[in-house]
Amino acid sequence: MSASATSASSWLRQARRPPAPSAHAVLMAVLILALALGSGGSSGISLPAGSAAAANGPAAATMSESAAFQSDAHQLEARYAGNPAALREVGRTALATGRNEATIAGFLRLRWVARLDAGLERYGASLAVSDPAQLALAVAGLAHYSAEIHRGLLYDGPSRLIIVSVQGQRLVAYDNGRTVLDTPVTTGRPSLPTDIGAMRVLRKDAPWTMQSPWPKGSPEWYPDTPVQMVLWFTANGEGLHDASWQPDSTLGPGSQSGPFASHGCIHLTLAAVRTLFDWAPLGAPVVVYPGDGSPLAVQETQQSVDAAGNPVSGVRGA
Numbered sequence: 001m002s003a004s005a006t007s008a009s010s011w012l013r014q015a016r017r018p019p020a021p022s023a024h025a026v027l028m029a030v031l032i033l034a035l036a037l038g039s040g041g042s043s044g045i046s047l048p049a050g051s052a053a054a055a056n057g058p059a060a061a062t063m064s065e066s067a068a069f070q071s072d073a074h075q076l077e078a079r080y081a082g083n084p085a086a087l088r089e090v091g092r093t094a095l096a097t098g099r100n101e102a103t104i105a106g107f108l109r110l111r112w113v114a115r116l117d118a119g120l121e122r123y124g125a126s127l128a129v130s131d132p133a134q135l136a137l138a139v140a141g142l143a144h145y146s147a148e149i150h151r152g153l154l155y156d157g158p159s160r161l162i163i164v165s166v167q168g169q170r171l172v173a174y175d176n177g178r179t180v181l182d183t184p185v186t187t188g189r190p191s192l193p194t195d196i197g198a199m200r201v202l203r204k205d206a207p208w209t210m211q212s213p214w215p216k217g218s219p220e221w222y223p224d225t226p227v228q229m230v231l232w233f234t235a236n237g238e239g240l241h242d243a244s245w246q247p248d249s250t251l252g253p254g255s256q257s258g259p260f261a262s263h264g265c266i267h268l269t270l271a272a273v274r275t276l277f278d279w280a281p282l283g284a285p286v287v288v289y290p291g292d293g294s295p296l297a298v299q300e301t302q303q304s305v306d307a308a309g310n311p312v313s314g315v316r317g318a
Contacts, residue, residue, distance in 0.1 A: 065119070065141065072140035077132055084135060088127055091139035095124040096293030098146035103289045103299040104163055105153050107198040112152050117296050120145040158285045162201075162240075162276070164266060165291030166194065169253045171240075171268065173276060180279055183272040184252035186243070187288070189261035192220065194288055195313055197305035199233040201284045204277060206230070213237060220263060228270055229277045233286040236311050240276060240286070243267040 080087035098120045105113040123141030126134060153161075154177040161174045166187055173181040188194040206229040214220040230241035246260040248269050255261060266288075268276070290299045304313050 066137060069137055069140040069144065072144070073133065073136040076139055077136035080136070081132075084130075084132060087132075087135060087139055091124075091127050091135070091142050094139065094142040094146040095120065095127065098142065098149050099293055099295055099299070100165065100289065100291050101146070101149045101153050102296045103291075104287050105149065105157065106296050106300055107287050107289060107303065108157055108285065109198075110152065110157055112156065113149070113296070116145055116149050116152065120149065121295065160280065160284045162280065162284060162286045164194070164286070164288045166196070166256065166288065167253075167291035167293075169251065169255050171266070171272070173279065175279070181272060181275050183268060184255075186246065186251050186255040186258075186260055186262055186267040188238075188256060188264040190257060192262075192264045193256075193304075194262070194264050194266060195234060195238060195304045195311045196288050196290065197303040197309065199238075199286045199288070199305060199309040201231050201233055201280050201282055201286060202235065203232045203282070204230070204280075205232070206277060208241070210241075222263070229273050230265075231273070231276055231280060231286075234305070234309070234311050236313075238264045238266070238311070240266045240268060240273060242270040242273045244270075 076087060076090075080090075099117075102113055102117040102120065106117075120142065123138045123145060126138035127142075129135050129138065154174055159176050162171065163174075164171045164185060164187065169185055169187065171181065171183050171185045172179060208227050208230045210222075210225040210227060210230075212218075212220070212222045212224075225245070227241040227243070230239040232239040243260070243262075246267055250258060250260050251267065251269065260267070290302050292299070305311050
């Protein structure tokens, strides 16, 4: 629900800025880099359990990886010769993207995440080095680990998956590795944030009238509000739905602190929620994650649902 007309008008003026690249676009840039560097590092990332490097322990595996990544590192060093700041930024982007997707995988309890996240952080720790060759090697390792985490999430995770970045205020839906939706959203306001963690589609209703769980006179109260479609992902009132009172242009980064911020639900355009409503079956995973690029261990501390996806917070709605 919206706040005052004055604050809404101010928000509209601020929202008429060019849209930032989507999380999906940033991820594609990282994956393109990994593919452009070649396949030499791929075998170094997923070492077979019976390989000599794996048998000889972490140190041998790291040496094997470094050797496999050398060709990629040489290409990066040549491409960014004389511009280490730009190369370091490529590495930071790969690190942040990998951390965010490792967090999603962690919330989903995917078996491989700890191993790949450890590799990602190992190369991330070398981003501050001044030696161009070592920096290029770190970025090559980060690009490959980020790509491996992404591939694992799409092809060794749920076949259908909805992810929502709180920082990016963006939802992406995947179907067997194919992107079916990539759209801006608005999540819960600071006082009623959308729950963090792995949840699932519990029920779908169309149409529906949102009714305030808070009494009239409460600062969170709102009048009965109809929506066209809603996909509920918690039992305490959080759902993905359209919001006719919110201009589409105000969805996206920062909107969780704006006048159209929700009471815990996730606002989408009508076209986007229609796509989800028709595509997502009951039980489809909905993973809400911080998306701030911090390490997996840090983002996991913000989880607010239990192992079954039930919120441990209070009531939410609209």
